Amino acid sequence: MIRPVPLGSPLQLLLLGCSFALAGYAGVRLLAGDWLGVTLWFVGAALLHDLVLLPLYSSADRAVVRGLDATDHRERAMYVRIPAALSLLLLLMWFPLISGRMDSTYQLAAGLSADGFLTRWLLITAVLFGGSASLLVLRLRRAAKHRSPGTH
Template identity: 60%
Template sequence: MRFLGRSRAGLRRLDGDSPLRLVLLLCSFALTGYAGVRLLSGDWFGIALWIIGAAVLHDLVLLPLYALADRAVAAVLPAPAPARGINHVRVPAFLSGLLMLVWFPLILGRQELRYEHATGLSADVFWPRWLLITAVLFGASALWLVVRVAILGWRRRPGARGA
């Protein structure tokens, strides 16, 4: 019994948490390794090239664009606006950009024939739906900002509860 207590303490020092967490972490690494071996068994060069290209594209092209867009939004918003106010632009822009990144061949109409042959459905709905989703995201974010500002103004009002 004394050995078990010492080994658990050693595992806890190694991982910083319970031994169960360490076992689950090792199982997740094993599953990831298995999936990687299965994925790379076919066209491993093409997949590796795609992953490296995506990393380079993100780090050298998209990240500077994110930073530039963030600074532009911060410059347009008034100076005393809290940093969380910028998030009402960041979050819908990020989600809209993520949808564009995932579905851009269909949104831009580059794979219409392939999609229509594979599914039997029309691909001309992706552009208007992406625009609608983007508008709803920005509209919901603007509405949430208005609610936040109204609640903040109500709390700062003299004689309001909680002030």
């Protein structure tokens, strides 16, 4: 038997209503200028994600899981997944500046040059993977210490 989902507190319902109102307002403002272009962009982004990106990162994830030769390889894959996801998210957000394909409006609006974004992104990516590798090494050392009692 399917049980009904209980309603939240009045504060939760109010916050949910406010978030829907804000999303609706943003949608109306977004679609007011060029609704056809925005709609095409959303449909194109969904198709690009589902038909191109999802198979790519699923295959990459499978390769990482298979490449880690251990009994808990799925858990160890998180040490690759998380920094990769954060790095790719930063790349997605800052791609025009990282790739050097920025409009002069950035310099006019920010008053800053876009030089160095690629170097900074590479440095952040290296720090993310280095920190993740350090955490994995610490975890493996701690696990080895707990497995061999009597040796300190």
